[in-house]
Amino acid sequence: MFESTHFMKTQDLLEKGLGAAMTKRKVLTDNISNADVPHFKRSEVNFESMLKRAFESEKIEKEKAVPTLITNDRHIEFFKPLDYRDVKPKVNVDYLTTMRPDGNNVDIEKEIVEANQNQMTYNLMIERLNQNNRLLNIVMRTA
Numbered sequence: 001m002f003e004s005t006h007f008m009k010t011q012d013l014l015e016k017g018l019g020a021a022m023t024k025r026k027v028l029t030d031n032i033s034n035a036d037v038p039h040f041k042r043s044e045v046n047f048e049s050m051l052k053r054a055f056e057s058e059k060i061e062k063e064k065a066v067p068t069l070i071t072n073d074r075h076i077e078f079f080k081p082l083d084y085r086d087v088k089p090k091v092n093v094d095y096l097t098t099m100r101p102d103g104n105n106v107d108i109e110k111e112i113v114e115a116n117q118n119q120m121t122y123n124l125m126i127e128r129l130n131q132n133n134r135l136l137n138i139v140m141r142t143a
Contacts, residue, residue, distance in 0.1 A: 020047040020089040038102040054082040
């Protein structure tokens, strides 16, 4: 009953966002702790852009930009939308840039700013999850 509601989609996205924020925190902590290690290459987490791509593909599917008629199981669809539930954070290592002569590419100030932004985003998602749980408790008590 609840699975296809906007409320549950929001809950699912918040949970996925929390997981991505934890992954990003680990990566940022690793980058900061290795800022003085020669030849260390920083990593970054790619999640938001992949999630955006999944939502855009859902919009295209709703508009039916390329209608297909599949009459056999062996037919291949022209367009298959990405499911936001399949999006997972991906860690990429940046081998292309260099910040210092020793080959290290960690900009400590940038990493600290990103860590603070990530922490604020995490706190915001936690607060929203708590609000949703309070609303759900109110609804369940009145039912």
